[in-house]
Amino acid sequence: MGGMFRIGASPAPWAPRIGELEQQGPAPRRERPLLAAYGLILVLVAAVGLLLTLVTGAFADGVQHPAFWLLAGLAVIADARAFIATGRRGRPVIVCPSLCFSFAILLCWGLGPAIAVQAVAAAVVAWRMRLPVTRAVLMAAQFAVASTAAFGVLALGSEELLETINVGDALRDAASVVGAAAVWLVTYQLLRAGAGLLARNAAPQNVQVLRPVPTYELLFIAALLLLAPVLAVTAYMSVAFVPLVFVPLYAVERMARLAAERDLMARRDPLTSLANRTGLAAAFARLRPNGNEPAHDPGLAMLLLDLNRFKYVNDALGHEVGDRLLVAVGQRLRSAVPEDAVAARLGGDEFAVVAPVTTETDARRLAEAITEAMATPVKLEGLQVDITGSIGIALAPQDGTDFATVMRHADVAMYLAKQRGWPIQAYRAEDDHNSPERLALLSDFRHALQMGEVALHYQPQVDLAGGRVVGFEALLRWEHPTQGPIPPYDLLKIAEHTPVMRMITQRVIDEVVAQQARWLAAGVELRTSLNVSIPDLHGDEIVTQLSERLAHHKVPAELIQVEVTESALTADLAQLRATIEGLAKAGVAISLDDFGTGYSSLQHLRRLPLSEIKIDRSFVAGIAHNADDAVIVRSTVDLARALGFRVVAEGVENRYTARLLTEAGCDVAQGYLYAPAMPGDAVIRWLGHHPTPA
Incomplete structure (x- = not known):
């Protein structure tokens, strides 16, 4: 019995094999009659082959030779003392070299003796592996049918395989042996596939179940088959040389086992022995x-x-x-x-x-x-x-x-x-913010950044008490060639935690500071807020870049404000705090954006150098008709005032909301009630129609 045979009834779930009945558990009940019929057909075919050899006298002719008994005994001994390798998922794999001996007997003495020896070897393997008798009979029948197919190829070649002396006959005989070995291997694999399909309750048209066995196993079985003619010639010359075949058999087994182990390690985590x-x-x-x-x-x-x-x-x-x-x-x-x-x-x-x-x-x-x-x-x-x-x-x-x-x-x-x-x-x-469509959008956005196709617009912030413009917030604007305007939230969401986010921040800092310089030259001195992400706050690169741009354009640091989202405070604050304090030391004000949407602790508000808190638009929009939102806004304003922070309300769209915010004590508001975001060169014209700070 050739090839590798796994101990245990259930297969390694992550190592499927072609029709390996040996690895399968019991077949489903509705498939057992089919499996039994399949096994019965194989047994009948094998019995016919054995009967033909008995009738023709080939069996009796074989058992009269001492070499036959030597090869038969070595076949049984080889399977009784088979080498054990470690299989997939840690299960033992037993290497059965009896195929080499039974195929040599097939070449020397015909089909009957080969079937009989292989049946005994299969019984020995089944006994060692504690398999049921029916499984042993089925395996022996599979080998018998494969041997019958191989014997048919030999019968078409030479009747006296080992008695050729001229080169032409020798080449013909070699071709017959190789052809018989190939037919044996193909027939056996097809039989295993058929058994596997029935055992797995799979439809015959399901060709994906018929996956090839590992290359190392095919090579091992092929090596056993092609060693057989060498063994046959050795037995024909002198039986004393026959035991020497164990040396190349051991070498073949060793290489097969190493290949199996490499295949196993390719699928297994070496530390935990789980699958990889x-x-x-x-x-x-x-x-x-x-x-x-x-x-x-x-x-x-x-x-x-x-x-x-x-x-x-x-x-x-x-x-x-x-x-x-x-x-x-x-x-x-x-x-x-x-x-x-x-x-x-x-x-x-x-x-x-x-x-x-x-x-x-x-x-x-x-x-x-x-x-x-x-x-x-x-x-x-x-x-x-x-x-x-x-x-x-x-x-x-x-x-x-x-x-x-x-x-x-x-x-x-x-x-x-x-x-x-x-x-x-x-x-x-x-x-899921990482769909292929979003990744494609990110790629297009990166290209637009590099080509200067992304613009910054500025939305005014208005003092609620006096109605004066006190500053602006810089907001990204990008119109996709086919999808039209893309909301800034979507842009930042897909760019966050990617290198594109750093490109955005660098671009925003450069443009905002440069725009401030142009406004100063025109006599406008208003604070501008710009947004940064959590990754921007890891390290002091943003502090260095902002300080350099302010110095280059001769813009006072107090005219720039950095907005940090509240979610940043739920990250590793120890890493972010140094950057935030560095910005404050450089003279840049710090605003806490989207307040109320995160889970920041009050101690963060006390320990960080904040100047401003921005109430998220989701609460501002509900202040007019939702009592809970109104309570949250008033409580936030009271807390900010107690800590000495300015309070800004986002998303103000009507005068009633503005009046409620004023009554609650909010300092500054921004939203469509006052103006949408506009390009930087339109700000001065817009300011000509609106009051500016004294």
């Missing part, structure tokens, strides 16, 4: 072989798990202890997922699971089981280390049909869960 990204993709393909035809394919769920605060473990206890924590996480993850699911480590502290789950409810149950498995602390270096994480869920085919799309959507859900502080989050298309 390649193994996860193989599992996805196995569970959804008809990914392009969702109606004919079962659904599945992909869960992406990212650990919280893993970096702190590495920094505090060292990377070796961090690796031990990852191993513990891998063990718990493996124990939490069902048998038909596959757990993987993608790298770092990121893990994933694919499971044949069709509904979001069931996927959430699996995510909750994983969270519960992680709940018990891990003891490392005498410390109890808690394991928490964020899990993102994506379903196929609802959230995508291919591996890359489903994984990307699970990744989006996972990061959203991390941002919100939730343990579990399912993918929602409306939360």
Whole structure:
């Protein structure tokens, strides 16, 4: 029996093979009659082949030779003492070299003796692997049918294979042997494929199930078959040389095992022994072989798990202890997922699971089981280390049909869960700001920035008490060639956390300071606010650039104000605080934008050098008809005044709202009630019709 034979009934879910009946569990009940009929047909074909050799006397002729018994005994011994290698997912792989001996017997003494020896070898393997008798009979029948096909090729060639002496006959015989080996291999693989289709309850037209076996296994079986004629010639010359064949057999087995281990390592994470990204993709393909035809394919769920605060473990206890924590996480993850699911480590502290789950409810149950498995602390270096994480869920085919799309959507859900502080989050298309369309828009926006096609407009800010213009806010404006004007919020959302964001900030700083210089030359001295993102506040580059541009254009620093969104204060404030304080020391005022939409602590307001708080337009718009919004606005104004901050209300669109804000004590307002944002060269003309500060 040639090839590699895995111990255990169930297959490695992330390593599908072509029709491997040996790896499959029990066939579904409705398929068992078909599988039994298939096995019966194979047994009958094998019996016919054996009967023909008995009738013709070929069997009796073979057993009279001592060399036959030597080869037969070595075949059984070889399978009884077969070499063991480590297979995929850690399961043993047994290498059975008996095919070399049985094929040599086929070449020397015909079909009957070969079938009989192979049947005994199959029984030995089945006994060693504790397989049922029916499985052993089916395997022996598969080998018998393959041998019958090979014998047919030999019969078309030479009847006296080993008695040729001239070059022409030798070449013809060599071609017959190679052809017989090829037919044997093809026939055997087709038989395995047929058994596999029945065992997996797959439709015959499902050609994607017929994936090729690994190259190393094909080469191993081919090497066994092509060693057989060498063994046959050796037995024909002298049986004393026959045992020497174990040396090349061992070398072939060794190379096959190393190839199998390399194939395994290509699909396995070496630290946790879970699947890696390649193994996860193989599992996805196995569970959804008809990914392009969702109606004919079962659904599945992909869960992406990212650990919280893993970096702190590495920094505090060292990377070796961090690796031990990852191993513990891998063990718990493996124990939490069902048998038909596959757990993987993608790298770092990121893990994933694919499971044949069709509904979001069931996927959430699996995510909750994983969270519960992680709940018990891990003891490392005498410390109890808690394991928490964020899990993102994506379903196929609802959230995508291919591996890359489903994984990307699970990744989006996972990061959203991390941002919100939730343990579990399912993918929602409306939360995905990284669609191909948005990426294309980002590319177009980058090009527009480089070509100078993005403009800055300025919206006035008006003192509510005196009605005077006290400043402007610089706002991005870009008209896409085909999509028309793109809202600034959408631009900043897709550019955030990309290099384009830094390009935007640099462009805004350069243009705003240059515009201030032009206004000063025209006799206008008004403050201008510009927006910066969270990544801009990491490092002092923005402080350096702003200081250089102010000095170059001879613009006073107090005429520039930097707006920081409240969400920045929920990030790592220790890293951002130094930059914010650097801007304040340079004389630039700091405004806290979108106040009320984030989760900042009051201590941030007290510790940061803020000059202004801007109430988000969502609260301002509701002040006239929503009592809760009115209370929030009044409370914010009172808090800001107590801390000495100026208060600006965004999105003021009618006089009634402006009057309510004035009564609440708000200082400044901006919105369409006063003017939309306008180009910089239109500001001076607009100011000619509106009062300016004294």
